[in-house]
Structure formats: structure tokens, C-alpha cells
Amino acid sequence: MERPHNSVxxxxxxxxxxxRRSKNKSYRQSYRSCLxxxxxxGLTPALTARRLNSSRRAPKSHNITEKVNPEHLALLMKxxxxxxxxxxxxxxxxxxxxxxxxxxSAFIAAEKQQGLAVEVEGSxxxxxxxxxxxxxxxxxxxxxxxxxxxxxxxxxxAGQDEPQRSVWSGWLTCINGNSDYLHSLPTDFICLPLFGxxxxxxxxxLVKSWFQQMFDCCFGPLEISHTSLQWLVALxxxxxxxxxxxxxxxxxxxxxxxxxxxxxxxNPQDAWELWSSVRKDPQEQSKGGDAVEEGGNIDxxxxxxxxxxxKSHFYRHFRLDLSAGSLKQxxxxxxxxxxxxxxxxxxxxxxxxxxxxxxECALLKMPV
Amino acid sequence: xxESTRRLxxxxxxxxxxxxxxxxxxxxxxxxxxQWQSVDFTQPKWxxxxxxxxICEENEWTAKHITELEMIYVIDNPNQGMWYAFxxxxxxxxxxxxxxxxxxxxxxxxxxxxxxxxxxxIKKHTDEAVWIRIAWGDSYSRPNxxxxxxxxxxxQTPYVFVTNxxxxxxxxxSQALVLxxxxxxxxxxxxxxxxxxxxxxxxxxxxxxxxxxxxxSPLAEINQTASNPRIEREQxxxxxxxxxxxxxxxGDGMLPQLQSAVYKxxxxxxxxxxxxxxxxxxxxxxxxxxxxxxxxxxxRHCASSGIASTPVTPLLSSIPxxxxxxxxxxxxxxxxxxxxxxxxx
Numbered sequence: 160m161e162r163p164h165n166s167v168x169x170x171x172x173x174x175x176x177x178x179r180r181s182k183n184k185s186y187r188q189s190y191r192s193c194l195x196x197x198x199x200x201g202l203t204p205a206l207t208a209r210r211l212n213s214s215r216r217a218p219k220s221h222n223i224t225e226k227v228n229p230e231h232l233a234l235l236m237k238x239x240x241x242x243x244x245x246x247x248x249x250x251x252x253x254x255x256x257x258x259x260x261x262x263x264s265a266f267i268a269a270e271k272q273q274g275l276a277v278e279v280e281g282s283x284x285x286x287x288x289x290x291x292x293x294x295x296x297x298x299x300x301x302x303x304x305x306x307x308x309x310x311x312x313x314x315x316x317a318g319q320d321e322p323q324r325s326v327w328s329g330w331l332t333c334i335n336g337n338s339d340y341l342h343s344l345p346t347d348f349i350c351l352p353l354f355g356x357x358x359x360x361x362x363x364x365l366v367k368s369w370f371q372q373m374f375d376c377c378f379g380p381l382e383i384s385h386t387s388l389q390w391l392v393a394l395x396x397x398x399x400x401x402x403x404x405x406x407x408x409x410x411x412x413x414x415x416x417x418x419x420x421x422x423x424x425x426n427p428q429d430a431w432e433l434w435s436s437v438r439k440d441p442q443e444q445s446k447g448g449d450a451v452e453e454g455g456n457i458d459x460x461x462x463x464x465x466x467x468x469x470k471s472h473f474y475r476h477f478r479l480d481l482s483a484g485s486l487k488q489x490x491x492x493x494x495x496x497x498x499x500x501x502x503x504x505x506x507x508x509x510x511x512x513x514x515x516x517x518x519e520c521a522l523l524k525m526p527v
Numbered sequence: 528x529x530e531s532t533r534r535l536x537x538x539x540x541x542x543x544x545x546x547x548x549x550x551x552x553x554x555x556x557x558x559x560x561x562q563w564q565s566v567d568f569t570q571p572k573w574x575x576x577x578x579x580x581x582i583c584e585e586n587e588w589t590a591k592h593i594t595e596l597e598m599i600y601v602i603d604n605p606n607q608g609m610w611y612a613f614x615x616x617x618x619x620x621x622x623x624x625x626x627x628x629x630x631x632x633x634x635x636x637x638x639x640x641x642x643x644x645x646x647x648x649i650k651k652h653t654d655e656a657v658w659i660r661i662a663w664g665d666s667y668s669r670p671n672x673x674x675x676x677x678x679x680x681x682x683q684t685p686y687v688f689v690t691n692x693x694x695x696x697x698x699x700x701s702q703a704l705v706l707x708x709x710x711x712x713x714x715x716x717x718x719x720x721x722x723x724x725x726x727x728x729x730x731x732x733x734x735x736x737x738x739x740x741x742x743x744s745p746l747a748e749i750n751q752t753a754s755n756p757r758i759e760r761e762q763x764x765x766x767x768x769x770x771x772x773x774x775x776x777x778g779d780g781m782l783p784q785l786q787s788a789v790y791k792x793x794x795x796x797x798x799x800x801x802x803x804x805x806x807x808x809x810x811x812x813x814x815x816x817x818x819x820x821x822x823x824x825x826x827r828h829c830a831s832s833g834i835a836s837t838p839v840t841p842l843l844s845s846i847p848x849x850x851x852x853x854x855x856x857x858x859x860x861x862x863x864x865x866x867x868x869x870x871x872x
Binding site: 413415416417419420422423424425426432433436437468471472473475476478479483484 | 790792794796797798801803804807809811812813814815816817818819820821822824825826828829832834835836839840842843856
């Protein structure tokens with residue numbers, strides 16, 4: 160990122176409203192709240208309410224280990240996934256997965272013949288693709304079932320009994336998607352906005368081109384904005400009593416020459432106590448008249464206060480304002496998330512919560 | 528020449544980059560004129576290795592000769608691996624008069640007493656540093672030359688820099704050092720880094736630490752962004768102040784290339800807007816790590832650009848002032864103010 164090297168550094172424009180605890184109060188407005196409720200492009204007036212939720216249900220541990228195939232679950236938790244958003248797929252049918260597997264294998268073979276370099280760690284024989292449905296991950300009835308794509312191949316001189324090795328995996332999912340949006344789609348479209356991939360970039364782009372050709376959709380990179388990263392910090396810390404987060408680690412980078420990276424690791428119990436101290440009084444919450452469940456809702460203000468507490472403790476010691484930098488990575492024992500769109504989910508119980516947030520990010524980033 | 532010597536030479540030649548091979552072997556000076564002329568240093572590395580191995584056979588070199596070559600290479604290229612700084616404490620009365628031959632004899636004899644099989648090589652470098660190479664063995668096996676420890680000590684200073692030392696070897700080395708330098712104890716200086724030159728300069732304060740009294744203007748940039756002259760005028764004064772305070776804290780000009788600093792904080796959480804946490808008795812435990820290709824420059828830029836408030840907090844300025852990069856910070860003393868004291872561990 161280009162930054163002018165004069166003695167005054169501009170603060171990043173994508174920060175949320177932050178209140179500095181210093182004599183000269185300065186407020187920075189977030190880009191989205193300046194625009195109000197309109198979506199970023201303002202092209203779809205029917206879908207006005209699409210902005211990042213300012214209030215979320217507190218994450219509850221979903222015991223999905225019983226509902227989901229353990230092999231699928233193990234695969235989902237093993238890798239670090241690179242995220243993209245996908246526009247709705249035209250005439251994608253969950254019943255046609257076998258046919259899709261064959262078609263994608265043929266596509267990859269054809270591309271290889273045409274001379275596209277698809278070498279993956281030593282010569283491989285033909286790639287075999289398998290599409291499968293991951294049952295048990297739907298959070299609401301509107302969500303489409305998650306689809307898992309695996310590309311296996313055999314090394315060139317392997318015997319007949321040698322098992323196929325997985326060289327690439329990916330998945331498409333929609334968890335707790337915005338129901339207004341999902342209902343507004345025409346009937347032939349299926350919305351699976353979140354795409355995760357792990358493996359050689361060549362195969363990822365082949366899979367994406369095939370999807371684009373077959374289903375008239377569009378892929379794009381999904382970055383996890385620092386607001387979402389802060390949400391993850393709060394949501395994960397909230398789970399500490401049920402499932403220890405073991406540590407809360409945040410990595411910031413500061414725009415100085417040479418760039419400075421700050422890793423701020425907080426003891427989990429202390430993080431939890433700070434988090435519970437910024438939570439709103441549950442009695443206040445129920446004044447709205449709705450029945451509030453145990454734990455209730457989490458508001459963006461609570462998240463902001465939590466982050467502010469962490470930053471002010473840091474400031475007290477180092478007199479260095481972390482808001483001048485960008486939050487690049489957060490991680491706990493439940494998973495890790497990076498600004499460049501890489502995510503790892505290490506605990507199956509909170510997978511649904513994390514994926515809900517990421518689905519929302521994907522839906523928001525989609526241009527349609 | 529036995530197999531282990533061959534392997535040692537092969538490993539060493541693999542380690543030395545091709546462009547440095549010629550100068551290093553030249554410095555070593557063990558090749559005869561005829562042999563030196565017969566080596567073509569423009570050949571690819573593997574061919575050179577074969578040639579040198581052949582010469583090695585011819586001359587019947589032993590591990591002793593090869594470790595000489597290794598030492599020459601390491602002394603000229605010390606910025607590899609991880610170096611840790613130690614400080615000798617409580618000198619005896621005659622500690623200041625320890626000179627080289629005495630130190631060498633004493634160190635070798637003490638270490639040999641402690642470790643049955645050990646190979647020690649001591650060399651004095653031109654800049655007053657004494658380099659020690661130690662290949663460790665034990666009661667049952669000969670010294671292992673493939674994984675030596677290197678120690679650098681400047682006589683008449685209490686500082687020792689060590690790389691590649693295991694926790695088992697540490698007490699033995701400490702004992703030998705303490706006895707041969709006539710001190711009573713040795714402690715961890717809480718300073719580590721990849722570049723020996725950087726941590727040595729930092730600790731022994733050999734870098735330029737000038738305190739300018741006046742700075743004419745912030746440094747000029749190559750690509751001037753179109754900036755508002757009013758802003759420039761307004762910011763010129765504060766900008767100059769920040770730059771001056773930044774340089775006072777960290778130094779002027781080239782700074783030693785430290786890569787990281789770690790702070791272990793165990794202080795109470797204090798925030799007037801958060802009563803619950805402020806009233807908490809236990810400390811808020813966290814660890815902060817700063818990392819950069821040149822940490823001191825980054826911190827100096829933080830201070831001069833206003834990201835870090837000036838005057839620079841003693842926590843950060845302790846890095847160059849105290850010459851350490853590992854700190855444990857606790858609340859000491861009953862004072863309720865936000866004073867922080869370091870606890871020496």
C-alpha cells in the first residue's frame with residue numbers, strides 16, 4: 160500500500176467508528192455507515208438491507224459431529240482454505256453431482272491436452288474429480304446443501320492397489336444466508352456464495368473456469384475485512400467458557416519503513432474477563448420486549464468496546480495506537496482467519512458460527 | 528583421510544556460498560601454490576567440491592584443518608543462526624587484567640575438566656573479539672564436529688555471544704567462562720537476534736548515538752505527494768519535534784538490525800471507562816512481539832510519524848538503551864500510578 164512518507168501518517172479509511180481514549184478525541188467513520196443502508200453499488204434497491212450485521216446471535220456450540228460425515232468434517236478442519244465469493248449458480252442441481260464429476264474430470268483432461276501446465280508435484284495420471292454433498296450443515300431451510308469437491312490422482316507409476324491421493328479440495332456453501340436475498344432469487348438459481356479451496360492454484364482456476372462456463376456465475380476474491388476479523392475475535396472469545404480458546408492472538412501491521420508487525424497474544428482467561436466486562440447488561444437487552452435467550456445477542460458496540468479495551472491496554476504500555484495499523488490476522492484454538500481471505504477452522508463445534516459470518520461477507524461482496 | 532573428515536569437508540563446502548569460496552580458501556592458506564593454481568574457481572560448485580576433496584586427500588588433512596576453514600568462514604559471515612547474549616557478573620579483582628593467553632589456557636583446561644571429550648579452538652580476531660569454537664563429545668563418544676557451538680567474547684568487557692548451544696551444554700560452558708574470565712556468575716542478557724553484528728553493536732553501543740539539538744526539517748522525499756502548504760506549515764514544527772525525540776530515543780543514522788523484541792506483560796488492566804476490569808486484582812497477562820527486518824528503524828519511524836506518541840515510552844527506548852530485546856514487565860511497588868518497573872529475571 161502506498162503511503163506518503165511525510166511525518167503525518169494517514170489512518171486507514173476502512174476502520175470502524177473508534178473512540179480514542181486520549182486528549183484529542185478523533186472519530187473515524189466507517190465507509191459503509193457514511194453511505195447508510197444502501198448496498199455498496201446501489202444497484203439493487205430490492206435488497207437494501209445488505210450490510211454487515213451490527214448484531215448477531217451469540218454463537219452456540221453446534222454439535223454437528225453427529226450430523227456430518229466424519230470424513231468430511233476432518234477434511235474441513237484439516238486445511239487452511241482460501242476464500243472466494245461466488246454469484247448464484249444457474250441450474251446447478253444437487254442431483255446431478257455424478258455427471259458434474261465426470262464433466263469436470265473431462266474438462267481438466269482436455270485443458271491438460273491443450274498444453275495447460277497442470278503438473279502437480281511430479282507427474283500424475285488422469286485427475287479424478289468427485290463431487291459430494293455434505294449433509295447436516297444447513298442452518299436454515301433456505302440454505303442450499305454444502306457441496307464438496309475433491310480432485311484425486313494417482314502418481315504415474317503406481318500400482319493398482321495404491322490409493323488415490325487428494326491433490327485439491329474445495330467446497331461451496333451457504334450457511335444462514337440472508338433469507339430476503341435468497342427468496343428474491345429467480346427459481347433456477349442456487350446461491351452458494353462462499354467458496355473455499357486448498358491446493359495448487361492451477362487447479363483452483365480450472366475449477367473456477369468450469370463453474371463459470373457451466374453455471375454462468377462469477378468468482379471473486381474474498382478478503383476478510385478488519386470488521387469481520389474483530390467479530391471473529393469477539394465470537395471466538397465468547398466461546399471460551401464452553402471450549403477453551405487457549406490463547407487470543409492478533410497480528411497487526413504498521414505502515415512504517417520497514418513495516419512493523421505486532422503480535423499481541425492475550426491469556427484466554429483474561430481475554431474472557433475483559434469480554435464479559437464489556438457485555439451489555441442482559442436486563443437492558445430484554446427491555447426490547449423480545450424473549451432473549453441465554454447469552455443473547457452480541458452487538459457491534461460490544462465488539463468495538465472489547466477491541467478498544469485491548470488497544471488501550473497496549474497503548475498504556477507502549478504509547479502506540481494500534482488503530483494506525485491494520486489488523487491482519489486473528490487466531491485462537493477454534494481457528495484462524497487472515498485478512499487475505501485464508502481461514503482455518505479447528506473446532507467443529509463453532510464451524511457453523513464462523514461459516515455464518517463468512518457467508519455474510521461473501522453475500523455482501525458479491526456484485527449481484 | 529577417514530570418512531567423517533570427508534563428510535565434514537563436504538558439508539562445509541555445501542554451506543559456503545559459491546561466490547565466497549575463493550576468498551575463504553585463500554585466507555585459509557593451506558593449499559600449496561601449485562594446488563591453488565590448479566583449482567578453477569569458476570567451475571560449478573559440485574566440481575569444485577570434488578577437486579578440493581581430492582586435494583584434501585593428497586594433503587592428508589584432518590578435522591583440525593577443516594575446522595580452521597569453517598572458523599574463517601563463520602568469522603567473516605557471522606550473521607547466521609540465532610545468537611544469544613550473556614553478561615558476566617561480579618568480577619574478581621583481577622578480572623580486568625585477564626589477557627589472551629591466560630584466558631585461552633584457562634578456558635581450555637576448565638572445559639576439558641568438565642567434558643571428557645571436547646575440541647576447543649580459540650582465535651583472536653582483529654577487532655579484539657575472541658572467537659571460540661567448541662565441538663562437544665561425552666564420555667563415550669568423540670567430539671561431534673558437525674554441530675559446533677560458537678562463542679564470541681570481547682576481553683575486558685562482560686559480554687559473551689553464543690550460538691548453537693543446547694540446554695545441556697549451557698551450564699558447562701557457563702562454568703568454563705566464569706572461571707576463565709575471573710567472574711562469579713553469568714546471566715542471560717535477554718538479547719537475541721540473527722545478526723551478531725547488530726546485537727553486538729546494540730549491546731556495546733558502538734553505533735552512532737548522536738543527540739542532535741536541532742533538526743532543520745523532516746527528511747525530503749523523492750516522490751513528493753501534492754500536499755497542502757498550510758498543512759505543511761502547521762505540521763513542520765511538531766514534525767521536527769517528533770523526529771528529534773525519535774532520534775534521541777533510538778539513535779541517528781544507521782541502526783543495528785535487530786529483528787524482534789518480546790515483552791511479557793503482567794500488569795493490571797487500568798481503564799477509567801471499564802470499572803470491572805480496573806477493579807480486578809489479577810494482572811492482565813499478555814505477550815507482545817514486535818517484528819521487522821530492522822526493528823529499531825521501524826520504531827524510530829513510528830515515533831517520528833506520530834504513530835507512537837512522543838516522548839517515546841521507556842519500554843521501547845529500553846531496547847537500545849539497555850541493549851535487550853526480551854522483557855518481563857510487572858507492576859512493582861504499591862504506587863497506583865501507571866509507572867512500570869522491569870523485573871529482572
